[in-house]
Amino acid sequence: MISSGPSVELMAKLASPVQLGTRTLTSRFFLAPLAGYTHLAFRLVLRRQGGLGLATTDLVQATMLAAGHRKSLDLVETCHEDRPLSVQIFSGVTEDLVKAAVWLQDHGYEGIDINMGCPMAKINGSGGGARLMCDTRGAAETAARVVDAVRIPVTVKMRLGWDDQQITAPELAESLENVGVAAITIHGRTRAQGFHGTVNREGIRQTVAAVKSIPIIANGDVRTVEDAVSMMRQTGCSAIAIGRGAMLDPWIFRRLSEYAAHGSTSFEPSADEQVEFLSTHFHLMVQQYGDYSCQLFRKFAAWYGARLGVPEDLEDRLRRFESPAEFDGLTKEIRRRHGERACWVPTALVKVPNGPVSHW
Ligand SMILES: Cc1cc2nc3c(=O)[nH]c(=O)nc-3n(C[C@H](O)[C@H](O)[C@H](O)COP(=O)(O)O)c2cc1C
Structure with missing residues (x-):
């Protein structure tokens, strides 16, 4: 039972929809993309548990998508029940992102998310993912080109920066807002951290403070309702994206929606x-x-x-x-x-890419 006495302001925020450009979302709790996991079936089964505000596909290589490659088409496969949905694209080449964005709009998709956070060497090596955060002006120009090419909302997902010496998220967020990006998801780690260490909520808070009005969606290590509520309190974010926590507890969105409605939740699946x-x-x-x-x-x-x-x-x-x-x-x-083994939400059992980040 969670009843930690939410403030009136927080409850009012949770009860109100959040606006991502022209999209109105009734729940502020979103599914973060997890390559290899967040396919159509997983999104649908999560939606059926209730409370999920927005889902995003795995990252999709922009050129392959615009060229209609089978694997990319599988990643963006969707259906009426799979709404609201954003498709995440990545590339180090602006023109390719623009082509993929136009392709998505032409095929009826409602939101585009540009990946500026992926730490994998092969993606960074071609200028995509977190590499974009090293050149904030270039990244903002890239986003501007995509925003100008489509009518549907364009969002960005990023990290705090490349490493502790290059925390570029606040500056980049401000520039992205100025070029018309509708919202930003920020994973509170640097690229150098990979998935290690703790999430820097202060870094997320500074990013929230850097923008005028677009929603900042906080992300990283949210596993429970308490985690989500304290993330909102400490950072002032508008919404939360949950990745691994959704696999560890597929009912987390339902619990959060109960909390948003009543200020407490005691839901347990049978x-x-x-x-x-x-x-x-x-x-x-x-x-x-x-x-x-x-x-x-x-x-x-x-x-x-x-x-x-x-x-x-x-x-x-x-x-x-x-x-x-x-x-x-x-x-x-x-x-x-069932019942022979106790059910619990394993907060330690979290699989992430292994080895030094430069080898991923
Ligand atoms: C297996 C795995 C795959 C991921 N794939 C993507 C991806 O395709 N696009 C992306 O922006 N982030 C991706 N991420 C990062 C997550 O979206 C998220 O930012 C990160 O896991 C921190 O949030 P969490 O603690 O809620 O999982 C991935 C993370 C993991 C562990």
Whole structure:
């Protein structure tokens, strides 16, 4: 039960919609993009639990998308139920971002997010992702070109900067607002930090202070309702994006929406709801990927095991099953044995790319 006495101002903010350019979103809690995870099936199964304000696709390479490559089209596959949705694009070449943005608008998408935060060497090496933050003027010019090319809202996701010596987020946020970017998501780490160390909420607060009116969406290490509320209090952000926390606790958006409505939440999914979640996610994947889903689903096993109370031997089999029929047999057994393993939100079990950031 969470009832930490929210302030009147915070409750009023939570109860009111947030505006991303021309888009009005009724919940201020968004799904952050997680490459390899935030596919259509995952977005849909999360939406069905309630409370999700906006989802964003995995990052999509701009040139490949505009050229209609199969893998990119899979990443942007969507449907009516999958709304509101933004598509995240990346490239170090402005012209490619513009082409992809126009392609997305022409194909009926409602929001474009430009990746300026990805720390991976192969993306930074070609001038994309977090590399854009090293040249704030160039990054703002790039964003301006994309904003001018489309009528739909354009947002940016970034980090605090390249490293502790180059904290460029506040300056860049101000420039991006001036060129018409509708909102900015900021992961409160530098590129050099990768996923290590703590999120610098003061850095996020300074970015909030640097803009006049566009929403700043705070991101990083939000795993619980308390985390989200303290993030809003400490940074003054307008909304929150949750990535890994949504895999660790698929009901976090529902809990947050209850909190936004009543100032407290005590929601806990029943055993049936937990097994149903697992089964629905997999079967939605099968609709998109067929039997290949068996392989794709394996990496979710570690995230879901503890949270969904899957006994450890069955979690191990979730990493190895080979057919939808085998999966259905497994979920029957999980249902029967549910309760053998305590359900908990594992805050430590968080998988991130390993090794030095320069090698990713
Ligand atoms: C496996 C993985 C994949 C990610 N993929 C993307 C991506 O495609 N685009 C992006 O902007 N950020 C990506 N991120 C960063 C997350 O969106 C988010 O900024 C970061 O994980 C911190 O938030 P969290 O603690 O809520 O997960 C990824 C992170 C992880 C762990």
